[in-house]
Amino acid sequence: MKITILAVGTKMPRWVDEAYSDYAKxxxxxxxxxxxxxxxxxxxxxxxxxxxxxxxxxxxxxxxPPRSRLVVMDERGKSWTSLKLAEGLKEWMAGGDDVVxxxxxxxxxxxxxxxxxxxxxxxxxxxxxxxxxxxxxxxQIYRAYSxxxxxxxxxx
Numbered sequence: 441m442k443i444t445i446l447a448v449g450t451k452m453p454r455w456v457d458e459a460y461s462d463y464a465k466x467x468x469x470x471x472x473x474x475x476x477x478x479x480x481x482x483x484x485x486x487x488x489x490x491x492x493x494x495x496x497x498x499x500x501x502x503x504x505p506p507r508s509r510l511v512v513m514d515e516r517g518k519s520w521t522s523l524k525l526a527e528g529l530k531e532w533m534a535g536g537d538d539v540v541x542x543x544x545x546x547x548x549x550x551x552x553x554x555x556x557x558x559x560x561x562x563x564x565x566x567x568x569x570x571x572x573x574x575x576x577x578x579x580q581i582y583r584a585y586s587x588x589x590x591x592x593x594x595x596x
Contacts, residue, residue: 441471442538443581446503448478448496448545449570456571463578470533471585473578476503480545489547497550500542508538510557512549513573517560526584528559533588541581543573 464473478499481492504510509532520528532539542549542557554560563576586593 441533441536442505443471443473444505444508444538444540445473445475445543445574445577446478446500446540447475447543447570447574448480448500449543450477450479452571452574456575459575460578463575463582466582467585468589473581475574475578478503478545483546492545493547493550496545497553500549500553504540505538508540511539511541511559511561512554512557513541513543513563513577514549514554514560515562515565515567517562519562519565522580522583523587525580526587529581529584530588541577543570543577546570 460475464475467473478496481487481495483489483492487495529539541561542553563573563580568576583593585591
């Protein structure tokens with residue numbers, strides 16, 4: 441199974457790249473976690489938030505691998521526990537599906553992309569920096585994977 445994180449934004453601080461990489465390399469042979477950075481649209485000079493979201497939408501759509509389930513990270517999405525994410529991961533793996541998690545840009549994501557998602561998922565009710573979201577999402581995906589494999593990483 442391949443899990444892709446599409447994240448609007450580039451040039452993250454070194455600690456973000458290092459922390460993300462640490463989690464990405466922990467998976468076994470049955471899961472690959474890949475991060476694809478999507479160039480954000482520059483704001484200002486007549487580029488409104490709506491135009492920026494539309495341009496980022498096109499880049500995101502182009503980057504979604506074919507036949508992938510879509511999970512969009514959204515502050516108004518469902519609040520899953522780690523165990524619920526593990527259940528979702530198990531279902532996706534059983535179906536032989538690849539999964540794409542999308543992290544939007546500073547102004548958010550298009551309504552069309554949110555409507556297309558199988559799941560709108562909230563990582564936190566608080567606003568988080570985009571780099572932190574990458575790291576926290578990678579950690580939670582790894583935690584879900586660990587739960588499914590009875591690894592002692594997760595404790596109840």
